[in-house]
Amino acid sequence: MTNEQRCVQFLVLTLDAAWRRLSQAERGQGRAEFLQTAQSCATEVTTYSYSLVGLKAGADLLLWRMAPSPEILQETTSLLLQTGLGRYLEVSYLCWGLIRPSVYVRKPSTQEQAIFSTARNRYLIVYPFTKTTDWYLLSLDTRQGMMNEHIRVGKGFPSVQQALIYSFGLDDQEFIVSYETDRLEDFQDLVKALRATEARRYTLKDTPIFVGVHRSLEETLALLG
Numbered sequence: 001m002t003n004e005q006r007c008v009q010f011l012v013l014t015l016d017a018a019w020r021r022l023s024q025a026e027r028g029q030g031r032a033e034f035l036q037t038a039q040s041c042a043t044e045v046t047t048y049s050y051s052l053v054g055l056k057a058g059a060d061l062l063l064w065r066m067a068p069s070p071e072i073l074q075e076t077t078s079l080l081l082q083t084g085l086g087r088y089l090e091v092s093y094l095c096w097g098l099i100r101p102s103v104y105v106r107k108p109s110t111q112e113q114a115i116f117s118t119a120r121n122r123y124l125i126v127y128p129f130t131k132t133t134d135w136y137l138l139s140l141d142t143r144q145g146m147m148n149e150h151i152r153v154g155k156g157f158p159s160v161q162q163a164l165i166y167s168f169g170l171d172d173q174e175f176i177v178s179y180e181t182d183r184l185e186d187f188q189d190l191v192k193a194l195r196a197t198e199a200r201r202y203t204l205k206d207t208p209i210f211v212g213v214h215r216s217l218e219e220t221l222a223l224l225g
Contacts, residue, residue: 031221044072
């Protein structure tokens with residue numbers, strides 16, 4: 001990821017069952033077209049691929065994509081969907097937003113800004129997130145105090161990295177929250193601990209949740225059949 005890549009898109013795709021009834025040659029060509037198109041966009045778009053096969057009904061592939069502008073994300077998404085494989089993929093969920101500095105953290109740690117890393121962990125957990133109206137009617141000091149507690153809990157789980165994307169005013173959710181880890185047990189323990197924090201009272205929505213396994217795009221496409 002470069003410093004100019006400030007637009008982030010999480011693109012969830014579902015495979016039409018008709019795809020698996022195509023010949024092996026047709027499927028191989030379709031996957032190759034999709035891979036080649038993604039690689040040709042790599043100078044403008046950073047893409048990380050995750051398989052959702054067997055982990056989420058109605059979802060097979062998740063692409064975590066970053067680009068300098070929404071126009072580039074739009075144009076390259078269109079190109080992917082026009083490939084041999086892309087014509088059998090449906091966008092079942094999409095959320096996007098911007099990378100912005102946190103209001104509550106003066107100097108983010110590497111744990112909190114995993115998005116800037118080029119090394120990805122084994123698992124990605126991502127979901128839309130929206131706070132209640134009452135949260136924003138609290139004073140900044142009150143909110144800061146609750147977020148300090150939230151941050152302290154998170155630092156107790158160094159194996160879990162977080163990236164927060166700002167979507168308010170641009171998409172249906174206020175934020176996109178993503179976590180990366182090599183141990184799903186650690187992430188579950190983090191969620192359990194965060195449930196008991198005061199800020200949890202002000203969560204309005206934090207679903208749907210997508211859990212993906214990080215693989216190369218070639219491996220991820222092969223799992224589609």
